[in-house]
Amino acid sequence: ALYICVPPYAHGPAEFAAVEAGVPFFVEKPLATDLRTAEEIAERVAEAGLATATGYHWRYLDTVRVARELLAGREAGLVHCYWLDRVAPPWWWVDRALSGGQVVEQATHVLDLARLLLGEVEHAYAAAVRHAGNAFATRIDDATVATLRFASGAIGTLASTCLLPCKHRAGLQVFADGLALDISESELVTHAGEDLRHLPADQQAAKTRADRAFIDAVQGRAADIRAPYAEALRTHRLGCAIAASVAEGRPVTLEEEP
Incomplete structure (x- = not known):
């Protein structure tokens, strides 16, 4: 598996290489500086059927879960x-x-x-x-x-x-x-x-949960990936x-x- 933590302008080559090699990846936000690069990466990820996750860790805050329950x-x-x-x-x-x-x-x-x-x-x-x-x-x-x-x-x-x-x-x-x-x-x-x-x-717990979900997915366990690449797109x-x-x-x- 691969973590892609590059500046926004550098996205593209690492993701394309990961897809070509069939390597699941976790990528930091934003996905790119532009839309075209991210759209092309998403298309290749979908074709390859790769497990992906992104750095939208706010989704893993317990308080966001409570907010969703209250809004239901x-x-x-x-x-x-x-x-x-x-x-x-x-x-x-x-x-x-x-x-x-x-x-x-x-x-x-x-x-x-x-x-x-x-x-x-x-x-x-x-x-x-x-x-x-x-x-x-x-x-x-x-x-x-x-x-x-x-x-x-x-x-x-x-x-x-x-x-x-x-x-x-x-x-x-x-x-x-x-x-x-x-x-x-x-x-x-x-x-x-x-x-x-x-x-x-708990901000740190949210970040840890995001990482844990990706690692679980890579290892074939049930995973709670809340922002795969297509969702982040x-x-x-x-x-x-x-x-x-x-x-x-x-x-x-x-x-x-x-």
């Missing part, structure tokens, strides 16, 4: 996703051509949970800003906002920025019939009527659609899978 049978109408942070340390992060940009590389975690909890997004419209005084202005956006329309009829927003000196917050808020959820990597806050609860989340499509909307200045419709 309720109609979620609104989600607000946010990633409000600083410029990430890696040298390649500040160049969209190398990282894919903040939405594709970083906020992809909260977009993934939005899909998990509310279903697929049909339409996305986004705008971004770059300040002239920002040393990275020619290479990466300072802030991005997006509106999302889900197939279920729910609506959502995404707000991301890297203008801050340190991480402010990252997560999402979900509003359903009689229920509000505030989900982050560190806790779940539930608000139903007068009942307000704070449930801590759906999240990557959403991030790329938001980036395309920013670049083209228009709403983008996500294509239905054949």
